Amino acid sequence: MISIQEADFNVQDEMDAFRTDCPNIGAICCFTGLVREFGDRSDLTGMFLEHYPGMTEKALQSIIDQAHERWPINQVRVIHRVGELKMSDQIVFVGVSSAHREASFSACEFIMDYLKVDAPFWKKELTSSSSDWVEEKGTDQKRAERWKK
């Protein structure tokens, strides 16, 4: 299930949804991304997140479908917040449940790596005096490409 929302999320609630009526799940790997201070931007007050409604959901569903093809996983949950966020706020949640832990770890990292390069979200850093769009990172492209090996 995919949710693009302004509201915050509760990781335990997502875990409980995975567990309900699923006695064959033995493993859940979750990743949560937070608004963080950058080395050179200690004056950061928050972020603004923009997305392309419609295309975002399609791009994420395509990534999730690929993960299901590659690993024996049970359920996938993706939540991505948009709008204005403060320091240390939760931005993104990716959770994957499976029988054994290796599939949940691999699929969760794969989904995050492709979300970073294929899902149309854009971040703007906010300080008390300015707002700047974040530039793409070449390392994100490289991390996504290593799954093609």
Added chain:
Amino acid sequence: MISIQEADFNVQDEMDAFRTDCPNIGAICCFTGLVREFGDRSDLTGMFLEHYPGMTEKALQSIIDQAHERWPINQVRVIHRVGELKMSDQIVFVGVSSAHREASFSACEFIMDYLKVDAPFWKKELTSSSSDWVEEKGTDQKRAERWKK
């Protein structure tokens, strides 16, 4: 921080503890292990978890120390439940926070892989009519050893 306890845990509470007063954290990777139904044991009603008090905490601390040496991570939290657990109950939590996601994923998986082979916990499967100690899995030894490459 390491906790060996009978009580359940709340993953969101653990995430919030990571986030408090840590503006440089951008990533949290969490793993949760659950009591699950086995292919050939659909009559499973729960599990009993035994541990070696004292040695368990030492073994886990040693694994956490190794993770800190290998990756630029911020905090590590390990919770392992003991005693009697029911189907789909949460057994173990490993959470790792870091600036960037790759370190949190690698360190979290590393800690789980070594917890599985080095921490003195033993599981007993309970059914309505029997109780059997779980046998070790050779795959766990192999997963731990791949980090030595």
Added chain:
Amino acid sequence: MKILFFASLRERLQCDQETFNDITGISTAQDVVDRLSERGAPWDTALENGKILVSINQEMASLNSAVNADDEIAFFPPVTGG
């Protein structure tokens, strides 16, 4: 033909959406860029900086991709979510 702009590109153009009713001479995404660039600054420099991505009907595409009258075309900078 509906044309969308996002993030820094949207701000630079001060425009989030355009509609082309007459698409005579437009058969690829590059033709859409060319038509917009004819407007001069900031359109020409913003759209032709070599980093702008294009999607057609919400799927990633390239400037050589064919476009049709009822397509939704979007231009945006590299994504930075997550």
Added chain:
Amino acid sequence: MKILFFASLRERLQCDQETFNDITGISTAQDVVDRLSERGAPWDTALENGKILVSINQEMASLNSAVNADDEIAFFPPVTGG
């Protein structure tokens, strides 16, 4: 010398703890196994099945490891937590 037993081994021996006050002739973990095995079944078969692990003062050790009078020795099956 304190000797602990865990999990299936503890159940098989019906014993979770032993104390050796006289450790004459005991210098390694193997000597502890030998002393316990002298008791006969189930001690001999349970302790000498080749899969039992040993720790000394809460650190993993081997049967060749040296042991001392005030050590805490533990025997247990391969671990299965997580």
